[in-house]
Amino acid sequence: MSLRRRFSPPPVLAPGAVLVEAVGVGLRIGGREVLRGVDVSVRGGEVLALVGPNGAGKSSLLTVLAGDVAAAQGVVHVHGRPVAEWSAGELALRRAVLPQAAELSFPFAVEEVVRMGRAPHHSSPAEDDAAVAEAMAVTEVTDFAARPFSALSGGERARVALARVLAQRAPVLLLDEPTAALDLRHQELVLRVCRERARDGDAVVVVLHDLGLAAAYADRVVVLRAGGVAADGTPADVFGEPLLSEVYEHAVEVFPHPRGGPLLVTPKRNL
The missing domain is CATH 3.40.50.300 (P-loop containing nucleotide triphosphate hydrolases)
Structure with a gap:
């Protein structure tokens, strides 16, 4: 299969x-x-x-x-x-699951974290890009897409973690x-x-x-x-x-x- x-x-x-x-x-x-x-x-x-x-x-x-x-x-x-x-x-x-704590061991950028939500899918790059962009927009994290996740405040991390869940669709x-x-x-x-x-x-x-x-x-x-x-x-x-x-x-x-x-x-x- x-x-x-x-x-x-x-x-x-x-x-x-x-x-x-x-x-x-x-x-x-x-x-x-x-x-x-x-x-x-x-x-x-x-x-x-x-x-x-x-x-x-x-x-x-x-x-x-x-x-x-x-x-x-x-x-x-x-x-x-x-x-x-x-x-x-x-x-x-x-x-899709959002746990209480959002922690990462490696310095991923915000957009990379959100894109992790697309991992289960076998969709085109364009579909993945659209899902990621939409999730970041609705959670208002687009402006710091390139920042390291580890550099964010607790509230910003929470919104990025939610964006990852939303991108999973x-x-x-x-x-x-x-x-x-x-x-x-x-x-x-x-x-x-x-x-x-x-x-x-x-x-x-x-x-x-x-x-x-x-x-x-x-x-x-x-x-x-x-x-x-x-x-x-x-x-x-x-x-x-x-x-x-x-x-x-x-x-x-x-x-x-x-x-x-x-x-x-x-x-x-x-x-």
């Missing part, structure tokens, strides 16, 4: 099709149970936010959905097939805290990009700590607590004060937006 055939791109699926699904997923790391009985499905055309306190299992679930770590129990399907049955090249055409994006190192403007930029990819039919899973951003940009939210799913639904259905206060072990207030926008979620402060 040729590489081109073996790494053929995924077929175009119907809008709303389940692209990634976890059924009864459990995971142990170092003898500790970090995920237990997790059921999650991700559909094309939606942004799914994973939220919860530190240690709830958000990043662990993302790595299992990506196929980077094998579940100890249960199964993960990517495009309707167990994730372990895909080769690395086939999987790279179907999902996989129909599933798995993003671990993509806004953590960013200023307010670029947080909004990144999540607008997520929404645009979802409108184009892709499935986007994003780990977020900011509940206000999740309320503003996610179609669905999965709230994780101690490795299990505490709630799964729209932000309006899930973001209730009793649940969030219990999950975060801190009083949380939820307000309607005064101008009809997304819910406002904030910790309660005794001033």
